[in-house]
Every structure is written in C-alpha cells, then in structure tokens.
Amino acid sequence: MPAHASPDAGQSEDPAGLLTRRRFLTYVVAAPVLTVAASSVITPGKAYAVVPSPPQPENILDLGDVMVAATKQVEDLLVLEVTPDNRVVFRVPRAEVGQGITTALAMVVADEIDARLTDVEVPLEEARQDLGTAQSTGGSSSVRALWDPVRSIAAEARARLVTAAAERWDLPARSLSTRDTAVWAPDGRSATYGSLTEAAAEVAVPAVSTDPKPSSEYRLIGKSTPRIDARSIVTGQARFALDVDVSGALPTVVIRPPTLKGTVESYDGSAALRMPGVMAVTELPSGVAVTAKTFDQALKARSAVDVTWGRGTVDGVSDAEIKERLAKAIPSSTLPALLDQRVVDATFDFAFVNHAPMEVGSAVADVQSGSAEVWLATKSPTGAQSAVAEAVELDVDQVTLHVVRGGGSFGRRIYHEPAVEAALVSQAIGKPVKLMWTRNDDMRHGRVRPRSHHKLRAVHAAGQVLSYEHRMSCVELDLGSGTGQALVDAGYVNPTVGSAFYTLSQSCPYHFGVVTESLNEVSYDMPTATWRSVYSGQARTAEEILVDEIAKALGTDAVVMRKKFLKTAEARAVLDKVATEGEWGRAMSSGTAQGVALHGEYRSIAACLVEIDCRGTKPRVTKAVMALDVGRQVNPSGLRAQAMGSLMDGISTVLLAGNHLDDGAFREGSFSDFQYARQADAPLECDVHLVGGTGKPGGVGELCVPAAAGAVANAYARATGKKPRTFPINF
Numbered sequence: 001m002p003a004h005a006s007p008d009a010g011q012s013e014d015p016a017g018l019l020t021r022r023r024f025l026t027y028v029v030a031a032p033v034l035t036v037a038a039s040s041v042i043t044p045g046k047a048y049a050v051v052p053s054p055p056q057p058e059n060i061l062d063l064g065d066v067m068v069a070a071t072k073q074v075e076d077l078l079v080l081e082v083t084p085d086n087r088v089v090f091r092v093p094r095a096e097v098g099q100g101i102t103t104a105l106a107m108v109v110a111d112e113i114d115a116r117l118t119d120v121e122v123p124l125e126e127a128r129q130d131l132g133t134a135q136s137t138g139g140s141s142s143v144r145a146l147w148d149p150v151r152s153i154a155a156e157a158r159a160r161l162v163t164a165a166a167e168r169w170d171l172p173a174r175s176l177s178t179r180d181t182a183v184w185a186p187d188g189r190s191a192t193y194g195s196l197t198e199a200a201a202e203v204a205v206p207a208v209s210t211d212p213k214p215s216s217e218y219r220l221i222g223k224s225t226p227r228i229d230a231r232s233i234v235t236g237q238a239r240f241a242l243d244v245d246v247s248g249a250l251p252t253v254v255i256r257p258p259t260l261k262g263t264v265e266s267y268d269g270s271a272a273l274r275m276p277g278v279m280a281v282t283e284l285p286s287g288v289a290v291t292a293k294t295f296d297q298a299l300k301a302r303s304a305v306d307v308t309w310g311r312g313t314v315d316g317v318s319d320a321e322i323k324e325r326l327a328k329a330i331p332s333s334t335l336p337a338l339l340d341q342r343v344v345d346a347t348f349d350f351a352f353v354n355h356a357p358m359e360v361g362s363a364v365a366d367v368q369s370g371s372a373e374v375w376l377a378t379k380s381p382t383g384a385q386s387a388v389a390e391a392v393e394l395d396v397d398q399v400t401l402h403v404v405r406g407g408g409s410f411g412r413r414i415y416h417e418p419a420v421e422a423a424l425v426s427q428a429i430g431k432p433v434k435l436m437w438t439r440n441d442d443m444r445h446g447r448v449r450p451r452s453h454h455k456l457r458a459v460h461a462a463g464q465v466l467s468y469e470h471r472m473s474c475v476e477l478d479l480g481s482g483t484g485q486a487l488v489d490a491g492y493v494n495p496t497v498g499s500a501f502y503t504l505s506q507s508c509p510y511h512f513g514v515v516t517e518s519l520n521e522v523s524y525d526m527p528t529a530t531w532r533s534v535y536s537g538q539a540r541t542a543e544e545i546l547v548d549e550i551a552k553a554l555g556t557d558a559v560v561m562r563k564k565f566l567k568t569a570e571a572r573a574v575l576d577k578v579a580t581e582g583e584w585g586r587a588m589s590s591g592t593a594q595g596v597a598l599h600g601e602y603r604s605i606a607a608c609l610v611e612i613d614c615r616g617t618k619p620r621v622t623k624a625v626m627a628l629d630v631g632r633q634v635n636p637s638g639l640r641a642q643a644m645g646s647l648m649d650g651i652s653t654v655l656l657a658g659n660h661l662d663d664g665a666f667r668e669g670s671f672s673d674f675q676y677a678r679q680a681d682a683p684l685e686c687d688v689h690l691v692g693g694t695g696k697p698g699g700v701g702e703l704c705v706p707a708a709a710g711a712v713a714n715a716y717a718r719a720t721g722k723k724p725r726t727f728p729i730n731f
Helices: 063-073 101-113 142-169 193-200 230-234 295-302 319-328 381-391 417-429 439-445 483-490 497-505 536-554 558-565 569-581 636-656 704-720
Strands: 025-030 033-038 080-082 088-090 177-179 182-184 190-192 250-255 264-268 278-284 287-292 306-309 342-350 362-368 371-376 399-403 433-436 452-461 464-475 514-522 592-601 604-613 620-629 685-690
Touching: 033 142, 033 193, 080 101, 080 142, 080 193, 088 101, 088 142, 101 142, 142 177, 142 182, 142 193, 182 193, 190 193, 250 278, 250 295, 250 417, 264 278, 264 287, 278 295, 278 417, 287 295, 287 417, 319 342, 319 452, 319 464, 319 514, 342 536, 362 417, 371 381, 371 417, 381 399, 381 417, 417 433, 452 536, 464 536, 497 514, 536 558, 536 592, 536 636, 536 704, 558 569, 558 592, 569 592, 569 604, 569 620, 569 685, 592 704, 604 636, 604 704, 620 636, 620 704, 636 685, 636 704
Parallel strands: 250 433, 371 399, 464 514, 620 685
Antiparallel strands: 025 033, 033 080, 080 088, 177 182, 182 190, 250 287, 264 306, 278 287, 342 452, 362 371, 362 433, 452 464, 592 604, 604 620
C-alpha cells in the first residue's frame, strides 16, 4: 500500500512540539531495535502515566467502558518493537485465556504496520504497576480498548521505517510503499523492517503521516484468520503455568477445609513427611500444603496429614436459607396498575455456578530474600502482583509477575489465590514450587457466580407496555480486585461496587415506558466472582423470558412484539436475521419448539434463536442460529467461536449446570456431578451470522450468553407449556 503522505501531518498546530500527540510520542533507541513507546519530551526516556479521571455518566453504557477509558489514559505506555531479525513484537497488556485476543491484536498490528502475520509476535506483558487497571482483562473490553492505541503505535513505527528507507535511498518518502514487513521503492528495491530498525530509531520526525490507515486499506482485519497459537495448543507446545520450567520447582497441593473458608486449628504432618518424596508440609491461611517431588506423591500424602478444622464462614447455611433472604431483600413494587391496566409478573431464581475452566488454578513461585518471581495465568496482573507482595511482605517492585496463557477463565482468573498460596509455600520452605488446585478444590472452594433472585413486573394497556420493573437481589459479588477495582479507582461507589457495576452494565433494550432496575446484595462471606456476563447472564435472561410472556398477554408473536418495542435499528436487524435464517414460526412437532432472545452490551448486540426437543427425559437443543453486530469485525472466525462458546454456556446454565450449597459446603466436586454441557448436548446445527461491521469494534466475549440463555428458556417454555422459574431447570 502507498505510504501515507502529508509530511508533518497533524503537527503544524503546535510548532513548539509541547502539546500534540505526534510530539508527545518519542522513540527510545535500544539499538539496534526500534522501540515505539511513550516518553515525555520534557524528560527523554521517562514514561509518564496520565492520572485517570472518572468517565462522565453520559459517556458510559457499560462497565467495559471504564476499562476502555483506563486503557486510553495509559495508551502511551504500550510498547511495540521492530527487531533486526525482522520481527514485530507487541507486548499484549491483556490475558490470553482462549478467547483469541493475541490473534486479533496480531492481525491489527500486522495490518497497520504492513507486516506478514507470521512476522508478528504478541507475548503477554508482565505485570506493570504503571499500567494499573488498564492491564486488567474483563468487560469484553480488550479489542475495543486497544483498537486505537495499537493502531497508533504501529502507524508511528511504519512511518519511521518509511522515513529511514527514504533517507537511505535519497528518495521522497511519499513515493515509497510498505508490504510484507518491508519498505519498497518504485524501482523494485526493498528493505526489510529489520534492516531499517536502527536507522528508524534515530528518526526525529517522520516524513510521512503517522495516522492509522483508513479501513479501505485493511488486508487482514475483517477476514477470518486461524488462531496463531492453534498449532502450539493442539501439539502440546503451548506453555501454561504448570509447563513453566523453573529449576527445582517442587509440586505442591493443598488440603482444604470441609466447609467454605474453614480455618486450620491444628495439624500433624509427621506421617506424611515419612512418605516417599514428601519434602514439606506447610500451614496456609487456606489450608495445609503438601510439597513433594511429584504431584502423585503430594496427592497421596494429603490423606496422611491429620488436620483439625475450625468453622467456616457459612457453616450451617444452605440454598434454602439464601433463597429466603434474597426474596426478602427485594422491596415490593411501587407502581400500581390502574383499573384498565393489566400486569405480567414473575419471579426467578438462579443457582450458584462454578466457572469450571479446563485448566484448574495453578501458579509457580520462587520467593527469595528480598525478591519474588511468580508465573500465573491472570486477568488482573497488577492486582496479583500486589497481593503476592503483601502476602510475603515485600515491596511490589520486588515482585516480578510473569503472565502466562490460561486454559479458560470466564471471569475466574481475575482472582489470584493460587499465586498467593504458591508464594507463601515457597517462602516457607525456601524453594520454588509449582502449586496446583485439584478439580475438587476448584469445584468446592473456587469462586462461583452468586445465587440470585429476581422479581419482574410489567404493566400494559391498549397494546403498550407502560412500565417495567426488574428488582434483583444476589449474594454479594466480590469485586474487590480486577474488574471491580477499575470501578473503585474511577470513583464509582454507589453505595456498593456491585450496585455501581449493575447500574453501568444493565440497560433495557425496549421502550417499556417507565423502567425501574435495581440490585440489592445480601452479604455472605463466601468466594463469589464475576462470571461470564456478570449480572446480565441472569438479569437479561429473566427479562427475555418475561418479554415472551408479555407478548403472549398482548396476543402478539414474540418476534413481532420485540421488533415493535426495540430501541435501535441494530437490534431489529439481528433479530430479523435470526428469525429469517432460523425460519421463525415454522411448524414443529409436539414437545419441540423454537425460542428467541437478544441482548445488547459492550457496544454490541446479539440475537439467538434455538430449537429444543423436550420429548425425552433430558431436554436437548437441536439447532441454534445467532446473529451479532459487534461493529468492526477484526477476526470473524474468532467472533463466531466466541458466540458458539457462549451458546454452550447458555444451554448449561439454563438446563444443566448449577452448584448446591449444603450446610456451608458445595455439593458438586467434579464434572461427574457438575453437569456442564458436553459435546452430546451441543446443537446438531449452529450458524453464526455477522451483520454490520463498520465503526469501531465492540465487545463480544460475554455478549451472547444472555441471548442464548433466554432463547433456550423460552424454547423450553413453548415446548413444555411450563413457565420456567428456577435455573438450571433440572436443579
């Protein structure tokens, strides 16, 4: 493509070079590497973070925008390098937990700098306190937060490489072009970026525009691209936390209490220490750790440790008590119906749900006198770094935290208990350790989506919905770190972080007159967490079920009714797409039915239509059609994969998967009794359609869960004639 012309573009307004973005960005010479980073012209080489200020309410539609705003505040601290071996390296300040973020960002970098995708490397950035919450992954914010900053630094690098080539060849910079990780002259000469990187690092002012490309010049963005890490994952070359090779690191597991957050009153590890390979038995705040030469030895030795346990924080508490408290926490309606008005109301209960990522919690730690080094899959690197520092009584700058890929998250890896446990054991025994949670640990002591209760009420008359109320209560959601901390740092506490989160993330997509939405949290000291879609996975599912029941009360088709009341053309477009492609309203056999729902969040909108077969003992979703408008589509195949994964989450949480709390302990202990959807539960047909595609990217990682869950619930209601009120339905 032609290099962008207009020398000194965007700089004439500030001759002194003190205010403009072009002058603010400088380039550090780490010869012979071109490093595109931010440093102030006032003190060369020193990076300056901008103190974030709370985004204004009118500019906020969801929580992810807080994270986007945080990233924009520190975008000048992101780093891109061009190395002599012709590699373009961008250190990703986000977590890769299977969502494909590294592939999407590699595509953005390659497209903007005009490099071959195979020449781009995207390692995960280590924990950096200067990045703060901008390094957190959540709120479906990664691509949309980094879209502008990454394109900007890649465009800056490209402009300087072109300028360096022009100076070498004594040609006008605007006559040159870039492609395939090289600069090209009109006469056919070329120079690789690697051969130009040292000279480019010396360029004071680029001779061509540093503006990002127009979308008409994209080569990769918008085209389905296989994941750049797919081969390494399927061949076992990809490195997760327990694959990290730290010399002398000893396998470690933890004996955990019988009830949530139980404490160690006393223990005797002498018998375990006499067993083969056992190296140490260490008391922790969360239990007793056993360290051995192999994980097999450590696991076998756990039963030999005699532990006397103290009470947990919710001993004696079960689901029935929590359900009762949640129901009492919601006030009665304040909007009465008049004589000529009718009411549609419903109450819903959603169970606790474990994240259950395929990779259980794990971390590697090496704590020395005066320093600590930790390897962890984390969505909150700076939070994990600070927690480790506090636990082992070091300054945060004495802790190095390496971020490694994670085998799934769904919100779980915002929290970092394995890193703290590993660091404490390493400090106690004076050796590096590899600490692993078992699946049973994860199920019974890992974090869960809070149980919730919902009261919904709609008042209608003459074919119009006059008012809509949704009052939700849930077990208090732990938002003290990671995503929640972004809200705290931004100044939103109203009156709890959870209610602020709820207010920012929830928005009724329908013109339903006077809308009232509220959240009341009930406090229990137990390990809760954000779970894919956070509150929306429950709140919007309940809402979409009620919408179907409103349509029935109005004597209107469910799709027609939604289209009448939807607020945006984008929402109607995705709904039209699934209705058309899924043949909404076609004749179905008794015991089978269609269901539809939609959800908008993260600057995106999605609709889902499913078909369900309830004629057997186990309901089965047989077909799904989904439609998404997520703005600019970076990698369509990645978007489709995210939608399909969300569909399985919706099927699971509506039909199959939940966790029972019995007397202070979770009943489920493995995938044998935590009935998450398997391959046999997947639809025989699943089509994902992408519509729209202009503007900036929206979020997609959590977008489709509420739409999928609502569609499954509505299909079940139509097929059985029942009104589902408790989820999962088989609970």
